[in-house]
Amino acid sequence: MNFNLTFIGQMIAFAVFVWFCIKFVWPPLMNAIEERQKTITEGLAAADRAGRDLELAQEKATKTLREARKEAAGIIESANKRGAQIIDEAKESARAEAERIKVAAHAEIDQDVERAREKLRSQVAVLALAGAEKVLESSVDANTHKAMIDKLAANL
Amino acid sequence: MAAGEYNDAGEYIAHHLVNLTYGRLQEGAERCYGGGVVETTHWTFAGCAAEAEAMGFMAFHVDSLVWAVGLGLITMGLLFTAARKASPVAPGRFQCFIEMIVDFVGNTTKEVFHGRVQPIAPIALTIFTWVFMMNLMKLVPVDLIPYPLELMGVEYQKMAPTTDPNVTLGMAFFVLLMVIYYSIKVKGWGFLKELSFTPFNTWVLIPVNLLLEIIGLLSKPISLGLRLFGNMFAGEVIFLLIAALFGAGLFFLPLAAGLQVLWAIFHILVIVLQAFIFMVLTIVYLSMAHEDH
Structure with a gap:
């Protein structure tokens, strides 16, 4: 336990080790640690951000889905309405068409009746005259009795 | 003295507290065990404690230096x-362990400075x-390495360099040198002014101030070095006492073993704590050197 040159030797050794540590040990280790800290912090932040993004996207998707459903419901409703309308219109036009056809048919029938009646009327006179001629054996003057026959025919 | 032959526990302990010394033996110094006097001044290994003492300042504690430098190289x-392996990617276990220590030291430094x-x-x-x-090295059993070395002819061997005051004071005084270096670097002439004008801020009392400040400056490394040395040396002596107890007979064996384990476990705390204290005080002294009063 004497005080001697060991003291100096230890100082030199210490100086060398301190120099070595300052020069070659501390900077790379500290750089690595700091860089890793940065990477981890960034990673955590990114994960956080991604989580938030996902949440937002889900929210958006839900919203879109809800809107789409609402829209689809609206479309179906309007389609149904339109269909009912078309049916109503069709019914209405069919009824109108039927009415029209019926009226036309009635008119035609009336016309036919009229025509037949006219025809008959025109022939009644001839037939009556022919009949009367046969009865009276040409004693009847056609011109004399023509007015009377016509009056008769008009009453038919 | 042949290996392992001691008259009593005192001799055993005294023997184990002597460093392996290589130094200059002066002409006229007494040789060990009645071997006459030294005829010419020469460098040699000390054969006994008295010879090592006779060498004075011109000697090296070979064991302290070899262990200190060796352990420093390993560290x-x-x-x-x-x-060298440091990279920002996920580190391995060894890497993590070293970085944990580095981070711990860095944080301690940041807290103080x-x-x-x-x-x-x-x-x-x-x-x-x-x-x-x-x-x-103190946790290594006291005779595990010194005894085989003794059998091989190396008379003395102290494994833990911090039980040598030269080592602890050497480190402490290098800390003082760094304190002075950083004081001058940071404060320039302000450092000299600080030494001259504190604690009494007058021209008249400059010598008194200088004396007080220089004593204050020197007391730091001395207390730093002696604290570590004292703790480690005292622990070493206790380890040696327990080791001596092993040789006291079969009856004392369980007692010695129990004490050894207890003291070793306690010392795990002490060695870390003393290393930590040495570090923190160094940080404190160096940060004081960086700060103006």
Whole structure:
């Protein structure tokens, strides 16, 4: 336990080790640690951000889905309405068409009746005259009795 | 003296507290065991404690230096390996362990010193790891390595360099040198002014101030070095006492074993704590050197 040159030797050794540590040990280790800290912090932040993004996207998707459903419901409703309308219109036009056809048919029938009646009327006179001629054996003057026959025919 | 032959426990302990000394033996010094006097001054290994003492300042404690430098090389090697492999990707276990220590030292430095940590923190790291490794040698059983060495002809061997005051004071005074260096670097002439005008701020009392400040400056490394040395040396003596108890007979064996285990477990705390204290005080002194009053 004497005080001697060991003291100096230890100082030199210490100086060398301190120099070595300052020069070659501390900077790379500290750089690595700091860089890793940065990477981890960034990673955590990114994960956080991604989580938030996902949440937002889900929210958006839900919203879109809800809107789409609402829209689809609206479309179906309007389609149904339109269909009912078309049916109503069709019914209405069919009824109108039927009415029209019926009226036309009635008119035609009336016309036919009229025509037949006219025809008959025109022939009644001839037939009556022919009949009367046969009865009276040409004693009847056609011109004399023509007015009377016509009056008769008009009453038919 | 042949290996392992001691008259009593006192001799055993005294023998184990002598360093392996290589030094200059002066002409006229007494040789050991009545071997006459030295005829010519020469460098040699000391054969006994008296010879080592006779060598005075011109001697080296070979064991202290070899263990200290060896352990320092191992420590720096481990740190350097970690530093070379350092990358921002996920580290391995060894890498994590080293980085944990580095981070711990860095944080301790930041707590004490509010400036750029760059020069102080690596100094603190060197101190913490190296002093810890040197202290750790105390947990090696006291005769495990010295005894085989003794059989091979190496008379003395102290494994833990921190039980040598030369080592602890050497480190402490290098800390003083760094304190002075940084004081001058940071404060320039202000450092001299600080020494001259505190605590009494008058021209008249400059000598008194200088005396007080220089004593204050010197007391720091002395207390720093002696604290570590005292703790480690006292622990070593207790280990040696317990080791001596092993030789006291079969009856004392369980007692000695129990004490050994207890003291070793307690010392795990002490060696870390002393390394930590040495480091923190160094940080404090160096940060004081960086700060103006």
